[in-house]
Amino acid sequence: MQLAHVRLHVILARNASFGVVFRGPSKSVLLIKWNTSNDTFQSGQWLKGRIYERRCDLSPDGDLLLYFAANYRDPYYSWSAISRPPFLTALALWPKGDGWGGGGHFLSEKRIALNHRAGEMELATNFSLPKWLTVKPFGDRPGWGEDDPVWSERLKRDGWTLVSYPTRTKGDYGAKVWMEFVPPIIWRKRNPMWPKRYSLEMSITGMKEKDGPWYLTEHSVIRNENEMDRIGRTDWADWSQSGDLLFARHGCLYRVPCKRGILATLEDAMKIVDFSKSQFKARDAPDEARRWPSK
Numbered sequence: 122m123q124l125a126h127v128r129l130h131v132i133l134a135r136n137a138s139f140g141v142v143f144r145g146p147s148k149s150v151l152l153i154k155w156n157t158s159n160d161t162f163q164s165g166q167w168l169k170g171r172i173y174e175r176r177c178d179l180s181p182d183g184d185l186l187l188y189f190a191a192n193y194r195d196p197y198y199s200w201s202a203i204s205r206p207p208f209l210t211a212l213a214l215w216p217k218g219d220g221w222g223g224g225g226h227f228l229s230e231k232r233i234a235l236n237h238r239a240g241e242m243e244l245a246t247n248f249s250l251p252k253w254l255t256v257k258p259f260g261d262r263p264g265w266g267e268d269d270p271v272w273s274e275r276l277k278r279d280g281w282t283l284v285s286y287p288t289r290t291k292g293d294y295g296a297k298v299w300m301e302f303v304p305p306i307i308w309r310k311r312n313p314m315w316p317k318r319y320s321l322e323m324s325i326t327g328m329k330e331k332d333g334p335w336y337l338t339e340h341s342v343i344r345n346e347n348e349m350d351r352i353g354r355t356d357w358a359d360w361s362q363s364g365d366l367l368f369a370r371h372g373c374l375y376r377v378p379c380k381r382g383i384l385a386t387l388e389d390a391m392k393i394v395d396f397s398k399s400q401f402k403a404r405d406a407p408d409e410a411r412r413w414p415s416k
């Protein structure tokens with residue numbers, strides 16, 4: 122696989138120093154657990170299919186993953202499931218059957234909002250939920266839309282603010298980029314430790330690049346409200362709980378440390394791991410990953 126075609130997406134737990142990494146692109150995906158306090162990684166299972174990572178969510182403590190996946194084959198075609206990272210073996214599975222909706226949010230450790238229509242809320246045969254877990258429909262129109270509204274609502278919950286939205290789009294399905302946004306979709310998030318000094322900007326300039334990503338995304342760091350350092354084309358970026366800058370590009374994860382309120386320059390970004398050479402390997406989930414945690 123060409124290096125430029127390897128893409129990473131990350132979801133960070135909001136109450137713990139853990140995250141999950143989806144290593145794609147879309148026809149086979151590896152789930153990886155990331156301890157962000159010491160940058161150690163545990164590779165788990167691959168899925169031969171598509172995981173819609175922007176419709177997924179991680180429980181606040183990072184112990185459970187709610188994900189939406191599809192292989193468009195019998196018996197389910199597509200489904201939402203809960204698993205224990207870094208494994209994808211389902212503890213609960215809701216058949217979906219199409220590419221609309223799916224996934225959802227962890228409202229708390231014990232409550233989830235499932236993005237399924239009314240007739241799609243039943244668990245698959247031989248699956249059950251623990252008594253401590255409550256499931257409700259997501260939003261006003263559950264089961265519709267695509268990445269939105271699940272993704273945008275998760276961004277807002279996790280501290281991002283929408284500052285720009287397109288007034289028009291330029292579409293050309295024969296061009297290298299199918300759709301361009303004018304102006305770009307722009308989200309910003311302040312540094313959790315130094316909110317007045319640093320912000321992170323995510324700019325989505327278009328969708329569906331030939332031989333490229335679905336979302337054309339760039340990130341920048343804004344220093345002292347007005348100085349912008351452009352990271353450039355990136356798959357993902359966010360702040361760590363300690364205020365470090367984290368970002369993903371070309372199958373690698375990087376960290377820019379922030380010590381005593383001083384964020385290092387982008388030239389000082391440290392490559393902490395390279396998943397670009399990872400190859401599919403079938404793996405069974407251990408017994409622990411096949412049991413619900415006690416809450």
